[in-house]
Amino acid sequence: MTDKRMTEADVVAELRDGMTIGIGGWGSRRKPMSIVREILRSDLKDLTIVAYGGPEVGMLCTSGQLKKAVYGFVSLDSIPLEPHFRAARQNGTIEAMELDEGMLQWGLRAAAMRVDFLPCRAGLGSAVLDNNPGITTVTSPYSADDYVAMPAVKLDVALLHANRADARGNAQYLGADWYFDDLFAMAADRTFVSCEKVVEPGDFLKEGSESTIRISRIFTDGVVEAPHGAHFTHCVPDYQRDEQIQKEYADSAKSPEAWAEFRAKYIDIPEADYRRVIGVGQ
Amino acid sequence: MSDATLAEICAVACAEAWRGSGEVLASPIGTIPTIGARLAALTFEPDLAYGDGDASQLAAPIPVGAPPDAEKVVEAWIPFGNFFDIVWSGRRHVMMGATQIDRYGNQNIACIGPWAQPKAQLLGVRGAPGNTVNHPTSYWIPVHNARVFVESVDCASGVGYDRAAKAGPTMQQYHHIHHVVSNKGVFDFETPDHAMRIRSLHPGVTVEEVQELTGFPLVVPADVPTTRRPSDEELRIIREVLDPKGLRSAEVPE
Numbered sequence: 053m054t055d056k057r058m059t060e061a062d063v064v065a066e067l068r069d070g071m072t073i074g075i076g077g078w079g080s081r082r083k084p085m086s087i088v089r090e091i092l093r094s095d096l097k098d099l100t101i102v103a104y105g106g107p108e109v110g111m112l113c114t115s116g117q118l119k120k121a122v123y124g125f126v127s128l129d130s131i132p133l134e135p136h137f138r139a140a141r142q143n144g145t146i147e148a149m150e151l152d153e154g155m156l157q158w159g160l161r162a163a164a165m166r167v168d169f170l171p172c173r174a175g176l177g178s179a180v181l182d183n184n185p186g187i188t189t190v191t192s193p194y195s196a197d198d199y200v201a202m203p204a205v206k207l208d209v210a211l212l213h214a215n216r217a218d219a220r221g222n223a224q225y226l227g228a229d230w231y232f233d234d235l236f237a238m239a240a241d242r243t244f245v246s247c248e249k250v251v252e253p254g255d256f257l258k259e260g261s262e263s264t265i266r267i268s269r270i271f272t273d274g275v276v277e278a279p280h281g282a283h284f285t286h287c288v289p290d291y292q293r294d295e296q297i298q299k300e301y302a303d304s305a306k307s308p309e310a311w312a313e314f315r316a317k318y319i320d321i322p323e324a325d326y327r328r329v330i331g332v333g334q
Numbered sequence: 335m336s337d338a339t340l341a342e343i344c345a346v347a348c349a350e351a352w353r354g355s356g357e358v359l360a361s362p363i364g365t366i367p368t369i370g371a372r373l374a375a376l377t378f379e380p381d382l383a384y385g386d387g388d389a390s391q392l393a394a395p396i397p398v399g400a401p402p403d404a405e406k407v408v409e410a411w412i413p414f415g416n417f418f419d420i421v422w423s424g425r426r427h428v429m430m431g432a433t434q435i436d437r438y439g440n441q442n443i444a445c446i447g448p449w450a451q452p453k454a455q456l457l458g459v460r461g462a463p464g465n466t467v468n469h470p471t472s473y474w475i476p477v478h479n480a481r482v483f484v485e486s487v488d489c490a491s492g493v494g495y496d497r498a499a500k501a502g503p504t505m506q507q508y509h510h511i512h513h514v515v516s517n518k519g520v521f522d523f524e525t526p527d528h529a530m531r532i533r534s535l536h537p538g539v540t541v542e543e544v545q546e547l548t549g550f551p552l553v554v555p556a557d558v559p560t561t562r563r564p565s566d567e568e569l570r571i572i573r574e575v576l577d578p579k580g581l582r583s584a585e586v587p588e
Binding site: 123176 | 388389390402411413414415418421422444445449450451452453454455456457458459460461462463464466467468489490491492493497498500501502503504505508509
């Protein structure tokens, strides 16, 4: 029986320059931030990040490790526009593949199904097709309909944060929405899940119904126990978003000095210290 | 009941966008559209379905700005995975915002300036392409001016009628830009070439004023109706049930 428990550093040791990495969650909600912070502390570069984007995209823009972002949006939810991401787009320092939210889901689904593309209506007529010349349309073999042929969005690695997981890599989502974490896992060659708490398999049903154990270990390769690992994004029902620290993060886009200060305070420190800084550790 | 405020007139104008929608999911973005959708469901469109802005479809309305732990009666589960299924099934009518909207109803929430390196990066296209190709879409614009109502959008996130025609019949099959509601009036595309038309102007607004605030020529009907005022019952529901804290006036001041 494989025990998949590891640390954030172990996960980052599995990553390589130039990889395409999918990140679960949605906006500023249940992002695997402790692993993202570990990436920021590493020398990894030229990463392509695929996400319903939140602060992880902005952080990797500002750290200079992100080469290309693939997204339906990048937002901090309560702060609608992500200032670090905006700066990178406006300065032209990153490549972008901007998709309709549903198209991104469909691209992940195609990768999960191991097919080249899936047809959809979403994207027809819109700027998405102008801005992504690599995405084309396909004529139905059954009618005269033309659909967008959404290409598979294949991931080298998916990084997710769940509420609970067991040591073998089954993952449980206790909030009302697991977003597309399951699809990210299925679209990726390898998936690493951080969680608030590692539990015994027998404990899953004490926390929620069977439908909350959304991801099977057959799709996962590593489990990191990371209490407050999604912080400052939210991880309901375990905790709400930390709006104050999120605001500090947003404000840190104002100058290189402000970013350096934020980095020193929240990123370039061990995770145990991070928990102390945010007031939840001993 | 005291006189309706402009915010209340706008909320009723938003509600009217869902008149006749039937049993579909109303997806309002913003305070006034949220009040409008719930008002429509409580009055003339009783089968309209609506959510809490998160993963719950509600059997009874909660006030706008209710805290996350507010008590709610959940009648269906609509996490984002189900949500996209609903979008693609067509059983939805969304009212989105717009940083820019043009004469043929193209909408932009993605960026200002060239997409390759924008002057201002905004949200990204979000769900606008999928919304406009799959089901009726309306827009809510709290501040009507010529920076929003432009001749041509910088990035077509939501697809308007001219681009839909160019994209062809599959695009057009379920495409319908219904109403555009602003703080000045209600607009639609019920013209031969689907150019934006004045549907009604809010009380006291003139054609000249709204044309001045619009970056392209509006189609003006021979007789310009005035947007209807809320009934006493509608005002009671807005003030006592849907928005007791008065958040609506922050979105549309007098």
